[in-house]
Amino acid sequence: MASIQLNNVSKTFGSQRVLAPTQLEIQNGEFFTVVGPSGSGKSTLLRLIAGLEVPSAGEILFDDERVDHKPAYSRNVGMVFQNYAIYPHMTIHQNMSFGLESQKLPKTQIHQKVKEIAQILEIDHLLTKRPGQLSGGQKQRVALGRALVRNPRVFLMDEPLSNLDTQLRERMRKEIRLLHETFHVTTVYVTHDQTEAMTMADRIGVVNGGEIQQIGTPEDIYQHPANIFVATFFGSPAMNIIPGRIVPFKETLAFAADHDPGKLSPLPADLAAYCRDHGLQRPLSLGFRPETASLQPNGASWDIPFTPTSIESLGSHYQIHGQWATHPISVTTTARTGPQRHKLLNLSVPWTDVHWFNEDSCLIDFTAPVGVRQEA
Amino acid sequence: MAQARSLPQSPAHRSPALPVESWRTRIKTSVLGYGLILPSLLVFLTFFYGPAIFLGYIAFFHWNIFSANSKFVGFANFITLFHQPIFWQSLLNTAYYVVVLVPVTALLALALALLLREGLNRGRGAISRAFIFLPHVTPVVATSIIWVWIFNPQFGLANTVLHFVHLPSLNWLESVHWALPSVMIYTLWHSVGLYTVLFLAGLASIPRSVIEAATTDGAKGWRMFKRIFWPMLGPITFFVIVLASINTMQTFSQIYTLTGGPHGGAGGPAFSTTTDSLLIYQTAFLYLHFSLASAMSIILFLLILILTLVQKWVADRYVFYR
Known part of the structure; x- marks a missing residue:
């Protein structure tokens, strides 16, 4: 577990600026939601924290340790992708133990940890199956489990629920929040869905056009929107x-x-x-x-x-x-x-x-x- | 993909969904369908299936291109073959050629594909890919003639390179030991681009998020290759191996051109480059033993069939299909 700090982090691809210099602090154990329309730079922000992109300028700190030039494989972040990104050729057990094997833990310990997390996520009966045999919701649980089992410093989720149907999405929303209350891992959750942002987050960062528009609690953002963009983005029908x-x-x-x-x-x-x-x-x-x-x-x-x-x-x-x-x-x-x-x-x-x-x-x-x- | 496959489909739901067509539309569509494939079907029948069936016939006859009287001889042609040392020699040469060339080609193609992978080499990737593929689109006979000069022991480029790295020069195509490896080098140069492009396609089909997930899971380098790339390249590797095996077992043009050309003597020195397909050609069109050549063709066909079936058997056990 760690706090995350971004100091004037920006990102440009060629001549295109996707993230303006950004200042952001996420507390240890906080559930932080980044919300914005598509193309607003919210995923880039997440990928910078994960180490899948290198910032063009600025520094990223986990606790007080600089990580911006550490490659993704050594940052120990747990990431959940929109399309699950489960290894299709491995069983569910192998999927979940893959990260632990990188940490060179003994086999019995790996098995025990996988079992434990699988039980919490209610996927322990699926461990010998392959991803092709699983439903969308089950795959999402596997993706969550795979990231959780490694006990990551930060937990990053990139629109993890947008491929699920409405009812399942609402259920998973509550479960992810419950998981957070169990494990208290610092979580950055990216979504374009204002309802997800409002219902799940401790604090929300609203992003538009590569710039953070406002950071605050859900109540703050709804009741005191900093500008017209934030005011009309939250609430349905819009303000x-x-x-x-x-x-x-x-x-x-x-x-x-x-x-x-x-x-x-x-x-x-x-x-x-x-x-x-x-x-x-x-x-x-x-x-x-x-x-x-x-x-x-x-x-x-x-x-x-x-x-x-x-x-x-x-x-x-x-x-x-x-x-x-x-x-x-x-x-x-x-x-x-x-x-x-x-x-x-x-x-x-x-x-x-x-x-x-x-x-x-x-x-x-x-x-x-x-x-x-x-x-x- | 797997997602689509895992969708629940009740069979009871499927049957009434079948489109109810009138026999009129059915005939119309089939006439149109057969009409569209007719031109290529005619070409195949005339130049491929026809000769192939005729070959099956003359392999069991004593058949002569100049006489109308052909005589059924059963397996006599095959038995004659089995008593010919040159036939066994050609099989051995073919085996040597295939067993060495296929793995080397596949490994080199895979290595090149990994190096040329997009993301590692964004801007220049397309140019490199084009250069790697270029030899494959050149005509085999024309480039073989150039390679005859490259392999020339006196003033060829090959020996110049060896000299440059302080290695003794070789007699290349004129040496019993090096003639077949020389042909392998040429074939490798000519065909590796095709297999590299196939591997590149395989690499491109691995979802980016899966690679990224593995990266955040702590995988890199060899472990990333072994646990993610290699298993997910399984189907394309199988395809490359089967294709390369069939292509190498049928190699003819470069052997014919490099070792003899139109002036004769192909397959030498001392039959060291006489492969199955070259011997078939020579038996039929040089010595005019069409029945023997046909029997050899059938044996080559059976060998390719068996090898492919074995490869399929192995792939079904070890290759993961998404």
């Missing part, structure tokens, strides 16, 4: 983002959306004061999550004219997609009966649930103490 600007309105200030500048939404006194203090009149975007909007009028809230165009019933709740003038808006509600389509409604969003993003699409942090308040 509604409305570009606009702050304009003077009577004695106070109001928000005017770009697509409907005629409709002015007056700001409550504290927000107006903040905007006045900081001269916030430049273009900005307001965002709100679909579940924070309600169809009933609701105290100090932002009122939005909303016309539903499609209503999806998911049993426990409705997803309503519609428009504010020309701008698409999504809302979820647990009301017993859904609203009617094509009928103008008033949508209320509490001002406390509204996220403010500046013109660089970064979060404006109103919770920061006065004096250090800045456009983040």
Whole structure:
């Protein structure tokens, strides 16, 4: 087990930059999830830690030992691949003992260890079989077991569940988390699935375009997204983002959306004061999550004219997609009966649930103490 | 791959899924199918199956190209052969040639493929692969004539190289001991590219993630080769060995050109390069004993068949198929 530290690690292939200089610290025993769309550089990050790629610059440390120029075979990392990458010509037992043989352990000890891990993963009845005879879920367990049995310093998983069907994926999600709580091996888990990231991780690193966008706990990332990318990447349906600007309105200030500048939404006194203090009149975007909007009028809230165009019933709740003038808006509600389509409604969003993003699409942090308040 | 094979398929589910075709469409498709293979079928029948069947017939007859009266003689042709020392000599030469050349070719091809593997040699890989394959696309007779000059004891390149590394010069094609090895060297040069490319294809079919998994599992160098590459190259190795065996057992053109050429005397010196296929040619077209040559061909066919069956038997036990 080890902590992992990346100091200004970057990677370029030829002239193409796949990972910008990255600073990252993963605690010993932590379950860290790297999430991002495909091509964002998340797999490269994992492969750099594994030693399958050499960083173009920067240093990688396990505990306090530099490993960036150590080859993969001497780093003692356990890696689980998306397509399992089980050795097809070996039995399950041979698959799991392969790494231990590299460590030159005595045979009886190897057998015992393999048996032990196989029992935990409930694959001990498969040990004499060959991978061709196994189902996808069983192969995934073998891949996990093969990495775990060596007692690796860090455990790396590259989209390990994306080849499984939905039900099995949900089950394996819980089991991997449970395994982590049993063995406490430092784990870096790469996925493009925000649900996997949210449900499994102690902390999440969101990656896009070869850059880390935000690092934080799942709650942090959902409730205080650092920028519009993170805000819209997590949550389904995605957060509604409305570009606009702050304009003077009577004695106070109001928000005017770009697509409907005629409709002015007056700001409550504290927000107006903040905007006045900081001269916030430049273009900005307001965002709100679909579940924070309600169809009933609701105290100090932002009122939005909303016309539903499609209503999806998911049993426990409705997803309503519609428009504010020309701008698409999504809302979820647990009301017993859904609203009617094509009928103008008033949508209320509490001002406390509204996220403010500046013109660089970064979060404006109103919770920061006065004096250090800045456009983040 | 294995994944597809392991999918559960209930046989009860399969039978009703059979497409129900009318006899009209069935006839239409078969007419089209046979029509498409007809041209190549005609060529094969005329120049391959026809002669092969005719060969099976004359091997058991006393047959002469100039007379219409052929006489059934049973196994007499075979018995005559077994009493000819030159026949046994040719079998021995063939065995020597195959037993040495096949493993050497396969090992060298494997070594070259491992060196040329993509990833080790990204940019120049394609050029190296092209150069390795190039000799194989040259005509055997033409390059053999060049190699006659290379093997020339007085001013050939081969002896120049030996001289350069301070080794005694050889008589190459003119020596009883070195003539067949000289032919082997030429054949190795001509054919190793083909087998290298086959091995490269085999290496490319090993999933990258499997190699990476083995790397993170601590494997490298010899252990990586022995436990991952070698077993996963099993099917392609089997194919290379079978193909190389068949090709070497049938070697004719380079022996004919290197050791004698059109001026005669091929197979020498002192029959040291007379292999089975060369003897078949000479018996038939030089001495005009077509029946004897046919009997020899049948023996060569049986030998290749037995060798391939043995190789298949071995492969079924030791080769892992994905």
